[in-house]
Amino acid sequence: MTQKRMFTLLALFVTMALLVTGCGGTQSAQSDNKGPVKIGFFAPVTGPAAADGESVLNAAKLAVETINNDGGINGRKVELVNYDDALDSKQAVSIAQKLTTKDGVVAVVSGSYSGTTRASAKIYQDAKIPMISAYALHPDITKTGNYMFRQSFVGPVQGKAGAKVAVDMLNAKKISILQVDIDFGKTLAAGFTEKAQQLGAEIISVDSFSTGEKEFTPVLTKIKQLNPDLIYIPGYAAECSQIVRQAKELGITAKILGTEGADSTVQFLGVAKDAANGVIITTNMNRDSDRKLVQDFIKDYNQKYGYKPDMVAASTYDAFMVLANVMKTKGTEPDTIRQGLTEVKDYEAVTGLIKGYNQLGEVKKSVQVQIVKDAEFHYFGEISDDDIITPPSE
Amino acid sequence: MIMQQVLNGLVIGGVYALTAMGAAMVYGILRILDLASAGAYAIGAYAGLFLYLATDNIVLSFTGAILLTGFFGTAVQKLLYIPMLNRPPIVPLIASIGLFIFIQDLLRLIAGPRIRVFNVQLPFSAWRTENLTVNPTWILIILLAAAFLALLWYILTRTRIGLAWRATAQDLEIAKAMGVNINKVVALNFFLGYSFAAAAGIMVGMLYSSVFPTMGDVPAYKMLALIVLGGLGSPVGTVIAALLIGLIETLVAGYIGFFLPRDAIAFVALIIILLIKPEGLISKKA
Numbered sequence: 001m002t003q004k005r006m007f008t009l010l011a012l013f014v015t016m017a018l019l020v021t022g023c024g025g026t027q028s029a030q031s032d033n034k035g036p037v038k039i040g041f042f043a044p045v046t047g048p049a050a051a052d053g054e055s056v057l058n059a060a061k062l063a064v065e066t067i068n069n070d071g072g073i074n075g076r077k078v079e080l081v082n083y084d085d086a087l088d089s090k091q092a093v094s095i096a097q098k099l100t101t102k103d104g105v106v107a108v109v110s111g112s113y114s115g116t117t118r119a120s121a122k123i124y125q126d127a128k129i130p131m132i133s134a135y136a137l138h139p140d141i142t143k144t145g146n147y148m149f150r151q152s153f154v155g156p157v158q159g160k161a162g163a164k165v166a167v168d169m170l171n172a173k174k175i176s177i178l179q180v181d182i183d184f185g186k187t188l189a190a191g192f193t194e195k196a197q198q199l200g201a202e203i204i205s206v207d208s209f210s211t212g213e214k215e216f217t218p219v220l221t222k223i224k225q226l227n228p229d230l231i232y233i234p235g236y237a238a239e240c241s242q243i244v245r246q247a248k249e250l251g252i253t254a255k256i257l258g259t260e261g262a263d264s265t266v267q268f269l270g271v272a273k274d275a276a277n278g279v280i281i282t283t284n285m286n287r288d289s290d291r292k293l294v295q296d297f298i299k300d301y302n303q304k305y306g307y308k309p310d311m312v313a314a315s316t317y318d319a320f321m322v323l324a325n326v327m328k329t330k331g332t333e334p335d336t337i338r339q340g341l342t343e344v345k346d347y348e349a350v351t352g353l354i355k356g357y358n359q360l361g362e363v364k365k366s367v368q369v370q371i372v373k374d375a376e377f378h379y380f381g382e383i384s385d386d387d388i389i390t391p392p393s394e
Numbered sequence: 395m396i397m398q399q400v401l402n403g404l405v406i407g408g409v410y411a412l413t414a415m416g417a418a419m420v421y422g423i424l425r426i427l428d429l430a431s432a433g434a435y436a437i438g439a440y441a442g443l444f445l446y447l448a449t450d451n452i453v454l455s456f457t458g459a460i461l462l463t464g465f466f467g468t469a470v471q472k473l474l475y476i477p478m479l480n481r482p483p484i485v486p487l488i489a490s491i492g493l494f495i496f497i498q499d500l501l502r503l504i505a506g507p508r509i510r511v512f513n514v515q516l517p518f519s520a521w522r523t524e525n526l527t528v529n530p531t532w533i534l535i536i537l538l539a540a541a542f543l544a545l546l547w548y549i550l551t552r553t554r555i556g557l558a559w560r561a562t563a564q565d566l567e568i569a570k571a572m573g574v575n576i577n578k579v580v581a582l583n584f585f586l587g588y589s590f591a592a593a594a595g596i597m598v599g600m601l602y603s604s605v606f607p608t609m610g611d612v613p614a615y616k617m618l619a620l621i622v623l624g625g626l627g628s629p630v631g632t633v634i635a636a637l638l639i640g641l642i643e644t645l646v647a648g649y650i651g652f653f654l655p656r657d658a659i660a661f662v663a664l665i666i667i668l669l670i671k672p673e674g675l676i677s678k679k680a
Contacts, residue, residue, distance in 0.1 A: 045507075046502065050502065050507030050508075054506070054508065209656070210656070210657065212611070212612060213657075215402075215644075217398075217402040217644075218403075218644045218645075218648035218656075219648060221398050221402065221648055222395075222648050222649070238509065238604070241604070242602055249520060249529050250527050266508050266509065266511075267508065270509070271509060271511055273511075273513060
């Protein structure tokens, strides 16, 4: 009786083992050219950056749906393998290990911030799986290796574009900078300062704040005394909306120039309301573009998710579209995708015409300048000077 | 400029006082560091927002939200803390951390991760001179904080239940032996504490026009600093500590432009003050 039971157990064990290895077998059978093409994705869907996480996950889903509705990759469906990193680098690393060893993805899009993207970049590089960082802007991400690409401007590019807007378009002579005290704020402010001084403006004060800060009246009271022509705020939407509101309450009349960090319809425009009117930002999405691609994206996204897409959503959407386009012409092997990405030239994306990716994997495209009117972002200008938008290549 | 900065500091201090008061009271009576009252702060803000969206009446939604959160507080003490009273203090502390995380995630699941806009139009506009701007929400915050703290002072010093509260805070076992209804005292303590936290949450939600699931994160640890600084469980000490930290933060950020984030200034001040006065601003024996 006990022997029989043991045999049953053994049989069960063997069956399970077979099942498990069997699963593994189908999962790694990526190059059979029949099953779906798997693209990996990670974003902070829970945790402190959950709002951006939700926004980009929606965009990723919309992109995959659009690709599949258009016939997929030469007849093969695209499958989204997505994970939540909760803005935690440790989780991002284990996700990277899972995506590269178990899930059998051919390429990865990072829908997360710089910290998590940087932490996992090396794993994708070592596994030779190309990754496009949708909007994380730390310079080290692309420096990890030749499988890393970036869909959004690297910090200095956007900083310099901001300086051009401030000095040449808005005639600012005296400028105060109020930056978020992390890589994002610092790299933007550094690029801005360099170019603004070159163009003849004076930086009269630099103040920092930490992410999550809500109270800016002390520092804005100080800035008010200095009476600058313009305040440059490289920071995220939650903080920028408070700065704009509190500046208005304190009666500050200086012009306010933000960055793509403030490009959020819910978190920035929704919270700042009327105080946001007249605020100008540098970003990578032109809402007033007459290109059908852009208007369709805004319409589809809004219809599906109930709010208008922001910069992070548009950049993520584009990352998938660029990948799909490359895979259609070059094939679905990770190596050929990487090669294909380096050859991208003049690709029409939602965030503008992608002129290409340089040897470092940095994108080259025009910087959009948007102004807030009646609680909506509108066209204000476009920076396409080669010396500004050409990203560093080392 | 100095006037403006002092006003800014008082507003922030008032909010801190209300936020920390609940936790200070809980510590004073049960010797539990209750991090979950930072969750009550977020619950209050969400309840206030949803009631405001439903009724369009800020007085009604404010009252409703603090009552709801107060009852939540009494439920928490009954179901969570009372059964743990005889365990080492680390057990309820960990339970409170767990409850806090649970509250945050529950709010995220119910209301979504995005910032919810809490835009209340007050019937008065900002008052502005050359050097001073007074925002109507600030006035409301200072007045409400003062009213709540006066109410607390009245209850603690002028009522029978306040007497029972003070006896219980001094020694729970002896108060019990002397016939004080401990359960009633503890329940009221949590009710008031969570109501205070909720009031602070609603006011902050209105002040920044935004409510989001993780809004309790910073108050959670700052509250601890204030309780320690105030002399562990002394309500008066906590209020003084809150106003002091509000002012210090504002003046340092406004005049010196510190290299540390504003929230860290509270802890630097805590370390300095505790080095000078290790028992906290108001010591138990005083």
